[in-house]
Amino acid sequence: MSLFRAILEKPWKQQTASGLPAEGDYGSVTPPQKVGLLFFIAVVAVMFALFITAYFVRMELDDWRPMPESQLLWLNTVLLFLSSFTLQWTHNVLKKGQDKQFKIGLILGALFTVAFVYGQITVWGQMQEAGYYLYNNPANAFFYVLTGIHAIHVLGGLFVWTKTIVKYWSGAEHEELELSTELCALYWHFLLLVWLVLFALVSYT
Amino acid sequence: MTYIPIADQPNELHDPHTFISKYVWSQDHKVIAIQYGSTAIFVGLIALVLSALMRLQLGYPDTFSFIDPADYYQFVTMHGMIMVIYLLTALFLGGFGNYLIPLQIGARDMVFPYLNMLSYWFYLLSVIILLASFFVPGGPTGAGWTLYPPQAILRGTPGADMGIMLMLASLAVFVVAFTMGGLNYVTTVLQARTNGMTLMRMPLSVWGIFVATILGLFAFPALFVSAIMMTFDKLLGTSFFMPAIQSLGETLNTAGGSPVLFQHLFWFFGHPEVYIVALPAFGLVSDVLSCHARKNIFGYRLMVWAIIIIGALSFIVWAHHMYVSGMNPYFGFFFAFTTLIIAVPTAIKVYNWVLTLWEGNIRLTVPMLFAIGFIFTFIHGGLTGIFLGNVTVDLPLSDTYFVVAHFHMVMGVSPVLVLYAALYHWYPKITGKMFNVTLGKIHFWATFLGTYAIYLPMHYLGFLGVPRRYYAMGNTDFIPDSAQALNANITQAAIFVGIMQLVFIFNVIWSLKYGKKSDPNPWDATSLEWQTPDNPPVHGNWGEKLPVVYRWAYEYSVPGAKDDFVPQSIAPEDVEMLEGEGKYVDRSEEH
Ligand code: HEM
Ligand SMILES: [Cu+2]
Numbered sequence: 001m002s003l004f005r006a007i008l009e010k011p012w013k014q015q016t017a018s019g020l021p022a023e024g025d026y027g028s029v030t031p032p033q034k035v036g037l038l039f040f041i042a043v044v045a046v047m048f049a050l051f052i053t054a055y056f057v058r059m060e061l062d063d064w065r066p067m068p069e070s071q072l073l074w075l076n077t078v079l080l081f082l083s084s085f086t087l088q089w090t091h092n093v094l095k096k097g098q099d100k101q102f103k104i105g106l107i108l109g110a111l112f113t114v115a116f117v118y119g120q121i122t123v124w125g126q127m128q129e130a131g132y133y134l135y136n137n138p139a140n141a142f143f144y145v146l147t148g149i150h151a152i153h154v155l156g157g158l159f160v161w162t163k164t165i166v167k168y169w170s171g172a173e174h175e176e177l178e179l180s181t182e183l184c185a186l187y188w189h190f191l192l193l194v195w196l197v198l199f200a201l202v203s204y205t
Numbered sequence: 206m207t208y209i210p211i212a213d214q215p216n217e218l219h220d221p222h223t224f225i226s227k228y229v230w231s232q233d234h235k236v237i238a239i240q241y242g243s244t245a246i247f248v249g250l251i252a253l254v255l256s257a258l259m260r261l262q263l264g265y266p267d268t269f270s271f272i273d274p275a276d277y278y279q280f281v282t283m284h285g286m287i288m289v290i291y292l293l294t295a296l297f298l299g300g301f302g303n304y305l306i307p308l309q310i311g312a313r314d315m316v317f318p319y320l321n322m323l324s325y326w327f328y329l330l331s332v333i334i335l336l337a338s339f340f341v342p343g344g345p346t347g348a349g350w351t352l353y354p355p356q357a358i359l360r361g362t363p364g365a366d367m368g369i370m371l372m373l374a375s376l377a378v379f380v381v382a383f384t385m386g387g388l389n390y391v392t393t394v395l396q397a398r399t400n401g402m403t404l405m406r407m408p409l410s411v412w413g414i415f416v417a418t419i420l421g422l423f424a425f426p427a428l429f430v431s432a433i434m435m436t437f438d439k440l441l442g443t444s445f446f447m448p449a450i451q452s453l454g455e456t457l458n459t460a461g462g463s464p465v466l467f468q469h470l471f472w473f474f475g476h477p478e479v480y481i482v483a484l485p486a487f488g489l490v491s492d493v494l495s496c497h498a499r500k501n502i503f504g505y506r507l508m509v510w511a512i513i514i515i516g517a518l519s520f521i522v523w524a525h526h527m528y529v530s531g532m533n534p535y536f537g538f539f540f541a542f543t544t545l546i547i548a549v550p551t552a553i554k555v556y557n558w559v560l561t562l563w564e565g566n567i568r569l570t571v572p573m574l575f576a577i578g579f580i581f582t583f584i585h586g587g588l589t590g591i592f593l594g595n596v597t598v599d600l601p602l603s604d605t606y607f608v609v610a611h612f613h614m615v616m617g618v619s620p621v622l623v624l625y626a627a628l629y630h631w632y633p634k635i636t637g638k639m640f641n642v643t644l645g646k647i648h649f650w651a652t653f654l655g656t657y658a659i660y661l662p663m664h665y666l667g668f669l670g671v672p673r674r675y676y677a678m679g680n681t682d683f684i685p686d687s688a689q690a691l692n693a694n695i696t697q698a699a700i701f702v703g704i705m706q707l708v709f710i711f712n713v714i715w716s717l718k719y720g721k722k723s724d725p726n727p728w729d730a731t732s733l734e735w736q737t738p739d740n741p742p743v744h745g746n747w748g749e750k751l752p753v754v755y756r757w758a759y760e761y762s763v764p765g766a767k768d769d770f771v772p773q774s775i776a777p778e779d780v781e782m783l784e785g786e787g788k789y790v791d792r793s794e795e796h
Pocket of ligand 1: 256257259260281282284285286288289293348349350351609613616617618621659672673674675699702703
């Protein structure tokens with residue numbers, strides 16, 4: 001049911017003899033967790049969009065000196081891609097009922113993610129060693145802030161991942177697990193997308 | 206798939222068993238609403254005391270030795286921030302949002318009760334951090350509620366060390382709390398409506414809260430982002446916002462940053478914030494007006510659309526707060542244009558409220574008095590807004606008392622009047638007791654007339670050019686002595702109004718204990734919350750079965766019906782008619 005059609009309804013008129021509208025015109029069967037996550041993703045997207053806008057504005061001012069690019073970031077990108085891909089695969093095999101693959105996928109996805117965060121921390125170390133401190137230049141400051149906030153959101157994802165695995169151990173229903181993995185995969189795809197945008201931003205400006 | 210209301214799906218109810226899980230770590234939306242509400246009113250009273258202190262200083266300069274200029278700045282800042290964020294936002298959305306959404310859409314609770322509980326505790330944490338800043342060395346920040354850098358974090362501004370840090374931390378925690386609550390409200394409205402409750406059958410209260418929550422979800426990140434960047438500037442020496450500066454004789458390390466960038470971020474949050482407060486007020490007042498005028502709300506669909514359009518437009522008007530910031534003058538043209546456009550849907554709403562009263566069977570109850578009072582103050586504040594929206598008019602008036610008068614009318618007094626209308630209207634539902642009507646009426650007249658006595662003269666002071674955020678006027682040629690006399694009168698009115706708010710507090714507490722037991726539906730209202738099996742509603746709200754909704758929430762003065770209203774949840778065949786009137790038919794089918 002489209003939102004647009006919904007708000008064209010004339011509520012002062014009776015729809016049917018019973019006064020009840022057709023089923024499907026109210027409520028919905030989409031799990032609330034999914035709707036909640038979609039809104040959360042939108043909120044986080046707005047936050048990054050604002051950071052990026054600030055980045056563009058600040059970039060135009062005189063004292064901006066771009067940072068050198070670390071090759072390690074490419075590796076990290078691959079790691080995050082792998083984690084996002086693995087979690088999607090995990091969800092797919094769970095749907096097919098392949099329990100063993102599911103376990104492997106879930107663990108592997110988290111390992112890739114941890115590796116990504118570790119990789120990011122390594123990059124920060126490299127940059128500091130090369131003398132690119134946070135306070136030297138706004139380009140540096142933005143780099144650390146953006147990657148830092150992104151990493152925090154990745155860690156937040158791992159927290160939800162932990163809840164999924166706890167659910168699995170405590171023998172949760174199949175549907176419930178399916179929903180959890182679906183939402184994990186969705187969130188990781190989003191984080192990957194944000195990362196690609198940020199990566200492009202720091203590489204090309 | 207067949208539709209199973211979320212509330213009736215398994216694993217949903219989280220029955221509390223102990224006192225602690227019932228009243229402290231509660232996941233029940235009604236308890237959380239009361240927690241939010243009482244915390245908000247508590248900090249609101251602090252902000253009220255601060256405003257009284259400011260008024261004492263302004264009305265009687267050189268009299269109160271315990272208020273020095275630094276104190277004054279701190280009072281201004283904390284007063285403004287508390288009122289806007291910690292009182293109004295929290296009370297409308299955390300308080301009324303929590304209480305009314307599940308009850309008005311026929312749900313048993315919010316869809317994420319645990320998150321909802323966390324939301325309150327984070328909010329409380331943010332309040333504690335905020336209040337802690339009164340006790341740290343240097344005191345709270347005195348940067349003005351807009352917190353503009355560079356001055357907000359420079360020595361010389363009161364509270365530039367600990368105060369501002371605590372303020373930013375508190376705001377960040379508040380944003381987290383709001384996001385947790387907000388995700389809940391939005392998802393609950395979209396997913397947990399009961400059988401028959403289409404979007405267009407929701408009471409306008411829910412619509413206002415719903416759209417305001419979406420605004421909040423997308424606007425608060427701007428505050429969050431600017432708080433983070435300013436914290437970095439302060440603590441780690443970055444230059445996001447900080448330009449090259451000579452401060453108290455020394456050259457600071459910062460250079461090249463853009464203070465105007467902060468202003469853009471701040472007002473990208475700040476303007477929608479006005480509507481985060483106003484839209485719930487619009488919704489609540491519509492329901493109160495319609496119920497006590499015994500008439501359906503005039504132009505329901507237009508009211509919904511106007512809420513949505515205002516919500517959308519509110520994201521593209523922010524720079525009307527920055528006409529004097531030195532931004533590109535062409536921006537001014539654009540933002541003046543969008544600002545004036547937003548007046549159109551807003552005016553439509555005002556017309557519809559007035560037309561709802563037209564030929565209504567008005568019952569001048571206490572909530573109704575406050576609701577009608579709101580129409581006055583809102584029109585008043587809205588008109589001065591049209592003045593200030595125009596660049597050329599704003600330039601001389603900016604940062605004068607005209608602005609103070611404008612925003613207090615439109616987003617101070619007006620939402621507060623609606624809050625009172627709503628608190629009196631739903632008090633019998635929340636507590637099961639009736640408040641004292643005489644005290645309520647005294648409270649109304651004192652507040653309504655009193656606020657006019659405070660703010661009307663301020664417009665005039667603004668025309669004279671009296672600047673805002675000044676500790677004392679000193680000796681200036683353009684301000685006549687009579688302005689000082691006026692200031693003293695304003696202060697007397699402000700102190701009077703402040704004291705009269707205690708009548709309300711007293712009424713709430715006294716009636717809780719000694720009030721008459723209230724009828725479950727004392728106002729003969731149609732929406733679902735008045736049809737609960739228990740009064741006040743108990744955990745789970747609806748007993749065995751969820752209500753079913755057959756119509757919208759505005760079926761008042763129904764011809765031929767025994768009562769003059771038909772609740773949303775009564776099947777057409779069960780509506781009792783007067784003798785000889787035949788069966789109940791929806792009025793639409795008559796023509
Ligand atoms: C009887 C009630 C109130 C009184 C007497 C009062 C009085 C004042 C005074 C004296 C100022 C400082 C003006 C200046 O020096 O520039 C002020 C500022 C302000 N007030 Fe109120 N106020 C009241 C209620 C409210 C409410 C309900 C709100 C909610 C929106 C509010 C929001 C603000 C804001 C945002 C500022 C600006 C702070 C700043 O300049 O940083 N006030 N008020
Ligand atoms: Cu504005």
